[in-house]
Amino acid sequence: MNVLVVGKGGREHTLAWALRRSALVDSLYAAPGNPGIAALGECVSIAPEDARGIAGFARENDIDLVVVGPDGALEAGVVDEVESLGIRAFGPTRAAAEIEWSKAFSKRMMREEGIPTAVFEVFSDVAKARAYVNELGAPIVVKTDGLAAGKGALVCRTVEEAMKALDGLMTEKKFGEAGRKVVVEAFMEGEEASVFVLTDGERVMPLVPSQDHKPIYDGDAGPNTGGMGAYAPAPVIDEGALKDILERIIEPAVLGMKRRGRPFRGVLYCGIMMTAGGPMVVEFNSRFGDPEAQVILPLLEDDFAELAVGISEGSLPAGPLTWKRKAATCVVVASGGYPGSYETGMEIRGLDLLDEMDDVFAFHADTAMRDGKLVTAGGRVLGVTALADDLRGSIDRAYDAVDRIRFDQRYFRKDIGEKGLRRMA
Ligand code: GLY
Numbered sequence: 289m290n291v292l293v294v295g296k297g298g299r300e301h302t303l304a305w306a307l308r309r310s311a312l313v314d315s316l317y318a319a320p321g322n323p324g325i326a327a328l329g330e331c332v333s334i335a336p337e338d339a340r341g342i343a344g345f346a347r348e349n350d351i352d353l354v355v356v357g358p359d360g361a362l363e364a365g366v367v368d369e370v371e372s373l374g375i376r377a378f379g380p381t382r383a384a385a386e387i388e389w390s391k392a393f394s395k396r397m398m399r400e401e402g403i404p405t406a407v408f409e410v411f412s413d414v415a416k417a418r419a420y421v422n423e424l425g426a427p428i429v430v431k432t433d434g435l436a437a438g439k440g441a442l443v444c445r446t447v448e449e450a451m452k453a454l455d456g457l458m459t460e461k462k463f464g465e466a467g468r469k470v471v472v473e474a475f476m477e478g479e480e481a482s483v484f485v486l487t488d489g490e491r492v493m494p495l496v497p498s499q500d501h502k503p504i505y506d507g508d509a510g511p512n513t514g515g516m517g518a519y520a521p522a523p524v525i526d527e528g529a530l531k532d533i534l535e536r537i538i539e540p541a542v543l544g545m546k547r548r549g550r551p552f553r554g555v556l557y558c559g560i561m562m563t564a565g566g567p568m569v570v571e572f573n574s575r576f577g578d579p580e581a582q583v584i585l586p587l588l589e590d591d592f593a594e595l596a597v598g599i600s601e602g603s604l605p606a607g608p609l610t611w612k613r614k615a616a617t618c619v620v621v622a623s624g625g626y627p628g629s630y631e632t633g634m635e636i637r638g639l640d641l642l643d644e645m646d647d648v649f650a651f652h653a654d655t656a657m658r659d660g661k662l663v664t665a666g667g668r669v670l671g672v673t674a675l676a677d678d679l680r681g682s683i684d685r686a687y688d689a690v691d692r693i694r695f696d697q698r699y700f701r702k703d704i705g706e707k708g709l710r711r712m713a
Contacts, residue, residue, distance in 0.1 A: 290350055291593065293318040293325070294336050294366055295357030298620075298653035298671040299578035303355055303592075304328050305649065306585040310593035319345065323662060324652025336361040343369035351375060355596055356554075359435055362574050363389040376600035384545055384552040385574040391440075391471045392433045394572050401544040403537050405569040408473035414458045420472050421450045427475035432457055434466030438502070438514040439627065441571070443475065478563040479707065480570060481522045482580045483533050485558075486595060487542050488604040489551030494534060496587055496611055497525035498580040499708065504627060506703040513627045514668055517704030519617040519679060520583040523711045524562055533560060533567050541572060553599055582651050582671040583616035617682040617705045618673040619690050620653070624697035626667030634664040634695040641692040647675035648689045664695055679708050 289312050293304045301324040307313050308328045316329030319342055325331055334341040337360050346354055354370045356362055356379035365382040379385075386393045392410040399405075407424075410433070411417035421428060430453040432440035440463055444450035450472075457467030481499045485492040498520035504510040525533070538558055545552040557577050559570035576584070585592065589610035598605045623630035636655060639662070642648050651673060654666025670693065674685035683705040690700055 289313055289352040290315045292351045292354045294361050296320050296322050298651040299576050299581040300357040301325050301651040302581045302585050306592040310591045312593045322652045323655050323657050337364040339364045339366045339369040342366050343373055346370055346375050347373050359388050378596040378600045379554040380552050380574050383550040387572045388574040389435050390433055391431050397544055401540045403540050406473040406476050408471050410471055412469045417454050429473045429475055431471040432463050432466040433469035436463040436466045476561040476563050478561040479524050481524045481560050482577050483558045483560050485538055485556050487556055488599050488602050489553045491604045493607045495584050496520045497522045498583055506701050515579045516701045517619045518579045518583045519705040519708055523708055579618045579620055579671045582618040582673045587612045587616050614675045615679040615682040616675050617686040618671045619686045619700050619704050620668050621670045621700045622668050623664050624699040632664050636662045636695045638693040642689050649673045
């Protein structure tokens with residue numbers, strides 16, 4: 289089978305790695321890929337959002353399966369274009385992916401389906417949004433309706449902060465069209481975790497629960513990033529909580545999407561807040577998380593290519609999935625200054641020192657080759673994943689690996705996984 293992975297980050301490197309392990313996969317391509325993926329297959333210079341370009345490449349190169357990583361590509365309709373040519377695609381159509389690319393659509397769907405989530409209203413009029421902020425009071429959350437690279441949800445501690453957030457999004461248009469409409473919602477107190485399911489549009493199969501670390505600094509301080517690290521399994525989602533989340537949240541969402549004529553096929557990502565009143569939805573996403581994919585896929589025993597083919601054909605294989613009896617931790621190594629401004633082009637050294645470590649992977653997120661050298665090319669540079677028999681061991685091994693990797697202005701959080709250790713203690 290010839291497979292094309294769409295995307296260029298750490299999640300896509302992990303998808304490419306998982307697909308490469310399958311005996312079903314003969315040739316692997318990525319659009320546009322990155323230097324890490326280039327070691328596994330051929331990278332072609334097509335933007336992930338270029339739906340026509342990707343479908344055309346798939347047709348001309350006898351691609352049997354297209355696996356779409358990023359939200360922007362799903363919003364752009366890559367799956368629709370590819371499927372219109374009779375080629376299999378793993379991922380939801382543009383209409384189904386609206387569960388992520390419009391927070392207003394998603395929140396309204398949750399309200400209509402009785403799915404627990406924070407109270408909210410949607411606004412395109414800044415004066416009305418301000419009045420609602422005054423009514424709800426702080427803390428409060430202001431979100432762009434559209435996609436904003438993971439930075440569109442602003443947690444505001446005071447009413448003044450929320451007013452500033454509304455001005456930034458709606459008047460100054462900091463995220464362009466994405467903030468033309470906003471969702472204003474009540475703040476939820478609790479611990480956040482990520483629950484993913486594979487779904488064929490009707491049945492669901494849960495993946496191992498994980499936890500991301502979105503703020504830039506240790507102790508969850510500072511502005512949000514795309515994600516600074518993850519671990520799995522996350523003990524905050526125990527067996528009982530997972531059953532509850534499947535029954536009261538995920539299954540109603542999947543059936544709700546089907547009833548709306550937008551069956552969701554692929555991987556559905558549910559950001560969950562474990563509140564004192566039970567699990568509530570922070571957001572739905574239409575794809576694997578990044579960096580959650582970097583800890584989930586290395587723990588999966590099953591053949592991911594086989595699963596993806598089944599789902600792309602609308603039939604989820606009979607479960608359950610098989611998992612390694614191990615824990616995984618991923619530490620994201622970033623450019624100092626991220627998520628604000630930072631320099632790129634720093635030479636990355638020491639990746640070869642990871643070769644001698646079993647079950648340790650450096651997934652490339654934003655790297656480039658320049659004059660024959662591997663250099664930094666963005667904010668989140670690498671996701672370093674390590675497996676071990678337990679969470680403590682996987683954290684220690686991941687940091688041991690991170691210590692071997694060097695580049696100027698390197699930055700990483702030092703507390704990935706600690707919430708999990710505290711909960712287990
Ligand atoms: N882990 C955050 C995201 O993928 O959106």
